[in-house]
Amino acid sequence: MAIETKLLTITPAPHIKSKFSTTRMMSIVIIALMPAFIGSIYFFGFRALLITLISVASAVFTEFVYQKLCRKKVTVTDGSAALTGLLLAFIISPSVPLWLPVVGSVFSILIVKQLFGGVGFNFLNPALAGRAFLMASWPAFMTAEWMTPKSGTLSGIESITTATPLGALKLSGYSANVAGSLNSMESLKHLLLGNVGGSIGETSALLLLIGGIFLIITGIIDWRIPLSYIGSVFALYIVLFLTGVSQLTPIFHILAGGLMIGAFFMATDPVTSPITKKGRWIFGVCAGLLTVLIRQWGGYPEGVSYSILIMNMFVPLIEKYTLPKPFGRVRRTA
Amino acid sequence: MPKFFTFKGGIHPGEFKFTERDAIEDFVAPDVVYIPLSQHFGKPAKPVVKKGDKVYVGSLVGEPDGGFSASIHSSVSGTVKKVDKYHHFSGNMEQTVIIENDGQMEKDPAIKSAYSDSITPEKIIEIARDYGIVGLGGATFPASIKMSPPQGKTFDTLILNGAECEPYLTSDHRLMIEFPEEIILGALLIKKAINANKLIIAIEENKMDAVSVYEKIKDKYKFDIAILKTKYPQGGEKQIIKAILDREVPEGGLPVDIHTYVQNVGTAYALWDAVYNGMPLVKRIVSITGSVKNRKNLKVAIGTPISALIEHCGGYMGEAGKLITGGPMMGIALYTDEIPVTKGTSGVLIQRKEEMSLDEPTNCIRCGRCISSCPMDLMPNLLGDFSEFYKFEESKELGVLNCIECGSCSYVCPAKRHLVQLIKVTKAELKKKGR
Ligand code: SF4
Ligand code: SF4
Numbered sequence: 001m002a003i004e005t006k007l008l009t010i011t012p013a014p015h016i017k018s019k020f021s022t023t024r025m026m027s028i029v030i031i032a033l034m035p036a037f038i039g040s041i042y043f044f045g046f047r048a049l050l051i052t053l054i055s056v057a058s059a060v061f062t063e064f065v066y067q068k069l070c071r072k073k074v075t076v077t078d079g080s081a082a083l084t085g086l087l088l089a090f091i092i093s094p095s096v097p098l099w100l101p102v103v104g105s106v107f108s109i110l111i112v113k114q115l116f117g118g119v120g121f122n123f124l125n126p127a128l129a130g131r132a133f134l135m136a137s138w139p140a141f142m143t144a145e146w147m148t149p150k151s152g153t154l155s156g157i158e159s160i161t162t163a164t165p166l167g168a169l170k171l172s173g174y175s176a177n178v179a180g181s182l183n184s185m186e187s188l189k190h191l192l193l194g195n196v197g198g199s200i201g202e203t204s205a206l207l208l209l210i211g212g213i214f215l216i217i218t219g220i221i222d223w224r225i226p227l228s229y230i231g232s233v234f235a236l237y238i239v240l241f242l243t244g245v246s247q248l249t250p251i252f253h254i255l256a257g258g259l260m261i262g263a264f265f266m267a268t269d270p271v272t273s274p275i276t277k278k279g280r281w282i283f284g285v286c287a288g289l290l291t292v293l294i295r296q297w298g299g300y301p302e303g304v305s306y307s308i309l310i311m312n313m314f315v316p317l318i319e320k321y322t323l324p325k326p327f328g329r330v331r332r333t334a
Numbered sequence: 335m336p337k338f339f340t341f342k343g344g345i346h347p348g349e350f351k352f353t354e355r356d357a358i359e360d361f362v363a364p365d366v367v368y369i370p371l372s373q374h375f376g377k378p379a380k381p382v383v384k385k386g387d388k389v390y391v392g393s394l395v396g397e398p399d400g401g402f403s404a405s406i407h408s409s410v411s412g413t414v415k416k417v418d419k420y421h422h423f424s425g426n427m428e429q430t431v432i433i434e435n436d437g438q439m440e441k442d443p444a445i446k447s448a449y450s451d452s453i454t455p456e457k458i459i460e461i462a463r464d465y466g467i468v469g470l471g472g473a474t475f476p477a478s479i480k481m482s483p484p485q486g487k488t489f490d491t492l493i494l495n496g497a498e499c500e501p502y503l504t505s506d507h508r509l510m511i512e513f514p515e516e517i518i519l520g521a522l523l524i525k526k527a528i529n530a531n532k533l534i535i536a537i538e539e540n541k542m543d544a545v546s547v548y549e550k551i552k553d554k555y556k557f558d559i560a561i562l563k564t565k566y567p568q569g570g571e572k573q574i575i576k577a578i579l580d581r582e583v584p585e586g587g588l589p590v591d592i593h594t595y596v597q598n599v600g601t602a603y604a605l606w607d608a609v610y611n612g613m614p615l616v617k618r619i620v621s622i623t624g625s626v627k628n629r630k631n632l633k634v635a636i637g638t639p640i641s642a643l644i645e646h647c648g649g650y651m652g653e654a655g656k657l658i659t660g661g662p663m664m665g666i667a668l669y670t671d672e673i674p675v676t677k678g679t680s681g682v683l684i685q686r687k688e689e690m691s692l693d694e695p696t697n698c699i700r701c702g703r704c705i706s707s708c709p710m711d712l713m714p715n716l717l718g719d720f721s722e723f724y725k726f727e728e729s730k731e732l733g734v735l736n737c738i739e740c741g742s743c744s745y746v747c748p749a750k751r752h753l754v755q756l757i758k759v760t761k762a763e764l765k766k767k768g769r
Contacts, residue, residue, distance in 0.1 A: 326733030
């Protein structure tokens, strides 16, 4: 009478799962970086492409070899290693020697990511930590040489040919003239489009913004972090500009120096940013504050990567104090 | 345009309500029915029949064992073959009254309507207890206990839960369309029993056909309709109250603490049948859906083996991989199709081998999706970590006991972590330790 007993699978509920996976998430982020990638090849030519490919390949290869050697499950197909390689290439100069991205990628993947337990367990953003390592070890390669983009002007203005936009003012000895040209429409246009000197994928605010908005629309990143980060930099520079502390306008500051790639692609790395919504606000505002501090009073012209790395270290603390209140709980038991 | 009510969090899985237009069909009870004594939340019933006893439709076969239990009745007329352990949805073999059906479907001679206009609340609660009425939305909580609040607590609002937020299931939907007056009459009985002054029927936006049925009778019976956004778990007791009344059940508390009573529409129908016709709860509507040749909504005698229903629906489509009782989000995977239908079987969902989601869990990437989806504002990622490291007390701090086990967190997790399963482990451990 009964249909013969089938071999049935027993698993706990739920019996349906969303199709969204880690791999899909990483792929969407990589897609969002494609406009900036194409832009980089347009601005800096074949060299940008070459360094990016080397960086991605070494990141993926390092993860693969490490996991094979440790007899772990190989997870390179989840795309996270490729993404790290891509981001690392985007924040180094196109004129670095070809072995530099290899060293950087190995450091990012091996030391920062895998030794801490692999995807999800690293507390620093691997690409940023990789860049910091390269900066500390080979500062000359990392900051001294920049490649002139297609526009033919490294700083975005004609008077200065040996520095990136953020470095130009310092180089000129804070001349009011230079500040004036940097604030001009012409210079801002170069900055917006990315036709200036800088790291491979960070120069074009516009192309990164397109990618960033795509990530927000697809729900991959939370708008709170980029908004609070860029917003706080902007707000602080309004004050500093009006009080004469900064010679450069707030607009210049949010378009220049890796803030866009940092705010949309690095600070939003889920692994190394707060998981709570309130925590994300705090993270973004503090990163903005630090960026301004470093840019204005620190030793580097550009403060995005160190700000985010510093904030990465505060994530556990931030989360601890921003846990959501469970439904129906009246008072905190803490 | 009416206002659509909703709650914070939740998910939007595909609806797959294939059977929403299929009228309920009576399924003829099979030659043998297997009626488990454990079909409800609480202690199993004590058998009151033995081998060879003659029973009728509606005859008592199991009586409540103590205060926290429920009555069980025969769904056919015939002879008791034996009372023995048999396949059960819980995964264990459970005490079951096995009855040979004589095919006459003769009603127990004692069955008669108890309804009068002056029926007292006490009488309604008594009938609910004696006629085996339990919550039919899945929780199977004995209705008589729910209708008797602790000393000093009162109800003001009755929400009739017709959300049916689980994907695939349509049994409540069809019942609402085909038996609107019966459901409302049953609900009015509950309202009287709990002395509430307001009745609201809550229906998800994807069942506007049902909404229009109730629009027509709402003035006659004086009740309100609340249309809910289609979102899972909209039908969760705490979620539905929050959505409609903006009242929050306090942590560790019950809806009665905020004067609200929620009952599934199927339960209201069963109570109507019990009071107006004197018929105990011996049948229920079951959606047979998923990978079966002809999907149907069937009115089934409790105790019918699921295999008989599937046979009636033309058999499996493809190679059956999973057999689920209830919906895909909270339902239980069964180990054999010989398991009988019980009071809580709202549906039977069949998944083919290739439809099963069997992804291996990977590392949490801290994306926060589980947190945004959690209707109870918990941190499922952390609760999962704590469970993996046996840190049960820490989970308690974070409110793990509030988890309603809706599975939203597991559904959305891109790393495919078995979050709700880990959380259930923690809850079981805490329960063992006496909380
Ligand atoms: S933690 Fe519990 S209540 Fe929250 S989404 Fe997961 S199963 Fe649902
Ligand atoms: S949804 Fe999964 S991957 Fe995302 S935070 Fe929660 S547990 Fe981690």
